[in-house]
Amino acid sequence: MPTANKLPLTSAEISNLWNMYMSDTLVVCVKKYLLAKAEDQQIRTILQQALTVSEKRSRDIAAIFSSSNVAIPVGFSDKDVNIEAPRLYSDTFALYHALSRAKYALQMSALFLFLADRPDVRNLFQEAIAACAKLLEDAKQVALTKGILIRSPIVSIPQTPNFVEKPSYIGHIIGGQRPLHVVSLMHIFLSIQENLLGKALISGFSQVARDTELRKFFLRGVEIGAKQIKGLSSFLSDEDVPIPSSPDSMLTSSTIPPFSDKLMMNHIILLNQFNLADIGVAVGQSTRTDIAADYMRMAAEIIQYGEDGINIAIKNGWMEAPPQVVSHRELAMSGKSR
Secondary structure, three states, X not given: OOOHHHOOOOHXXXXXXXXXXXXXXXXXXXXXXXXXXXXXXXXXXXXXXXHHHHHHHHHHHHHHHHHOOOOOOOXXXXXXXXXXOOOOEOHHHHHHHHHHHHHHHHHHHXXXXXXXXXXXXXXXXXXXXXXXXXXHHHHHHHHHHHOOOOOOOOOOOOOOOOOOOOHHHHOOOOOOOOOOOHHHHHHHHHHHHHHHHHHHHHHHHHHHOOOHHHHHHHHHHHHHHHHHHHHHHHHHHOOOOOOOOOOOOOEOOOOOOOEOHHHHHHHHHHHHHHHHHHHHHHHHOOOOHHHHHHHHHHHHHHHHHHHHHHHHHHHOOOOOOOOOOOOHHHHHHHHHHO
């Protein structure tokens, strides 16, 4: 009987380690560049913390793959980043990026921990949760201290609990809507917040992309982000609720690419996946049909945009595939042909 850490990795463990490795090696490249250009010392400390966490985790995952005879993914490396390129993003963007990636890594790690069986894999994701929670706490404190933390709206609520009495509570797609409740408000705020960051990220990519097809693709992403921010903001303005906004433009006028085309495209593909996950939760918790319908429209748009991005990545050889399940039937058929 093999020791616990020598048990074969399950398909779920390979999948989750592979996804985390791909995400971490991408983040390492981005953080190296943002750290090289950041001026504020407190924000530099946060970026260094985020970089250290992702570098260690990617090394640990590579070690687990190596000891388990699983091919280590190519992922992303120093070839995908040029830290000598001029500054493209502001320090505020760098801090928001660290906050957002920590949030998503925390969500991923919690799910991946649940699906992990081997002690070493469980330990890796336990460490990831602790590191992400610490990074999130430290980054949020810096943003709060500097007065640039985008906070969820402060609203007035009734002083007594309420129960739903009529089926019309869910409303209709057109007209007759009841006021927002705090659960819907939270999801709308989160979606706007992530779209603000995503729009700034893609705007930067569109500004530095050399390839015409890629530049058009990124500009289309900027338009989608602006459209989604406008649509979601309307739900807040209808209730006279403050609309989240960034304290600065988050972007410079540089046109020199700090990242490879491969990294930029894969970053957007990853961003689309995270956005779809957020929308899925928002729809599941929505009790207003007009809001749910708007989220479904957003999801359809993101899915189409993501599919077009994947096709561009495949065409250019930028799309690394996860480990494939061996088809024993195909092996048998190929054996017959010999």
